[in-house]
Every structure is written in C-alpha cells, then in structure tokens.
Amino acid sequence: MSNLLPATRAHAHRGPLPRGFQYFSLALLGLLLLFACVPGALAHEFKVGDLEIGHPWSRATPPGAKVAGGYFTVTNKGSSPDRLLSISSDISDTAGVHDMGVKDGVMTMRPVNGGLEIPAGGKVELKPGGYHLMFVGLKRQPKLGEKFPATLTFEKAGSVSVEFAVEGMGEMGGTDDHAE
C-alpha cells in the first residue's frame, strides 16, 4: 500500500488542484473583480445651473451614532462664484458644512458660517479631514450600500436633489469621529 500518504502529508497538493477548487477560485476572483469595480459603478453626478455635484457619499455609522459625515465635490463651470447655503435631508434633524483643520496642534472642527464658497471656474472637495457635511441628530443609521436623498441649496444655482451613497465605516480613513 505504498500509494497511501502519511496523514501529516494528506493536505499537500502535489498535482493539479481538484476541479471543484478551481471553479471556486474562479468564482472568488469574479467576486473580487466585482467589488473592485464598485467604486466606479457607484460614481454618480448631479447638475444644477453651472454646478456639477460629484459622487455624494456618506459612511455607515455604528448603532446609536448621532452624526454622520457627508462628502462630495462641487465644480463651478460658471464665471461667477456661488455658495452652498444649506443642506436638508430626512436622515437627520439638521445638516451643515464643517471645516476641519489643525489649530495649535489640535485637530478641530468648526461650522462654516455664511455658506461655503465655490469659486468661479473652481472645484471644492468635501472630504474626510477637510470641508465636510455633518448630518446632526440622525433619525436612523445610514446603512452600507443604500442611498439616501438630500437637498443642497446654493445661493445662485438654487436647490438640487442628490443622493448620498453610503459606504463602509472605515472608508478613506478620515478623522471624522467627533461628538455631536
């Protein structure tokens, strides 16, 4: 019975992998590719007047969280500056623009008063660690994979309905964990 392998070597694959395993590997690869494509598939854009709103997204929050961040880009194709004046959404009691930066060596966050300026021909990025929206007083937790609607109001371009795509909690690793 020399063809019986010792028990300790039974797991070592010397020859081609079993067929089932190959199919499993292919399926796994396909799944990975699918996930790799998701950020592109989720990219979405909204237009109002001269403004383009690129890929509004938010993060899933842990149970009980009272705030959630909101991020997107605004491109102003026009020849005059505009301002993001207000944000509203059913997901929270209020929402506003915050700025985040380092002051005296401490990471601080403060509301942007008087609206966020979008320069003529310019692009403003709301992202973790910088300007961002803050949905304050969450009525429920944003769930990974869903989209929730919100309305952005600009001084000149007016109001536009957008959808925030909810991504994973650790997405882009920004330091956005602050109390209400």
Ligand SMILES: [Cu+2]
């Ligand atoms: Cu904030």
